[in-house]
Amino acid sequence: MKRFLMTMLALASLQWALLPCPALAQATSPVLVTATQETGPNGLPLYRYRIRNGAQRPIVAFMVGSDYFHGTSELNVYPLGWTLENGLPATSATSPAGWNAGVITTEENPYVEVEWRNAGTADIAPGMELGGFGVLAAASSSAYLTGHWTVVFDDGTAGSGTLVSEGNPRIVVTLAQGVAAGASRWALTLKVQNSGAGDAHGVNIGQLLLRTLVGSGGATLVSPALPITVGDLAPGASVDIPLVVDVPASVKKLSLTESGKLVTTGAPSAAFSSAQVFYPKH
Numbered sequence: 001m002k003r004f005l006m007t008m009l010a011l012a013s014l015q016w017a018l019l020p021c022p023a024l025a026q027a028t029s030p031v032l033v034t035a036t037q038e039t040g041p042n043g044l045p046l047y048r049y050r051i052r053n054g055a056q057r058p059i060v061a062f063m064v065g066s067d068y069f070h071g072t073s074e075l076n077v078y079p080l081g082w083t084l085e086n087g088l089p090a091t092s093a094t095s096p097a098g099w100n101a102g103v104i105t106t107e108e109n110p111y112v113e114v115e116w117r118n119a120g121t122a123d124i125a126p127g128m129e130l131g132g133f134g135v136l137a138a139a140s141s142s143a144y145l146t147g148h149w150t151v152v153f154d155d156g157t158a159g160s161g162t163l164v165s166e167g168n169p170r171i172v173v174t175l176a177q178g179v180a181a182g183a184s185r186w187a188l189t190l191k192v193q194n195s196g197a198g199d200a201h202g203v204n205i206g207q208l209l210l211r212t213l214v215g216s217g218g219a220t221l222v223s224p225a226l227p228i229t230v231g232d233l234a235p236g237a238s239v240d241i242p243l244v245v246d247v248p249a250s251v252k253k254l255s256l257t258e259s260g261k262l263v264t265t266g267a268p269s270a271a272f273s274s275a276q277v278f279y280p281k282h
Contacts, residue, residue: 032054033164035146060117075112076110077139146163173192176190192239200262212251212254
């Protein structure tokens, strides 16, 4: 409790000391914070955040529901299970490595902020992006998606802005082409597409299973080697992945099943899986 009150007082005094000109204070921030909403345990809303630091200083703290320039907190729907007496349950917030979550409040104000800080070993360096920040809320609230955020830099200065609400990415893999490339070799093309509404970062295929559905024997992936790096995919973007597969003449129908991972807004690791059917005509 005492720590939260001290943090609020420090931010308030920092606001007046550093920002005498309101017009200048609200200039466009070089920091971008994106937000998404997912369905969490028991159908409750899980809000995730990703920070892109375009500033010149490392970020050491991050708050959601914090309108720094007006000195107000915005969240009146609390993280699940949070109370002034008992604090924030560990199951109601997620944090990237080296960061810890808490709630900033005062006894007089029913509105709160969710805060993340690190011990100086996990700062968000200039040019760096970091996700993994998440809050499981007791109910849906637009303030978690379109409200304000504040970051504190390593020199004690602060920046603030409005959350950019994003949808979730959705990775879909289809078999775009299959061409005979020898007696038992086939050149296949997988189309990996983000059909969702949010950016997908660091997409890769870690497993590719070939299973004979009709016939005998088994097909073998010749190239490329796993894992297959796809990269970043904006909404609607796609990448073609060429495969070379050895398929014996005894195989009449086979399935391809891909499993992989990606990074979404706020989530350091998310999984996807997709499957196709191929009829080789020997």
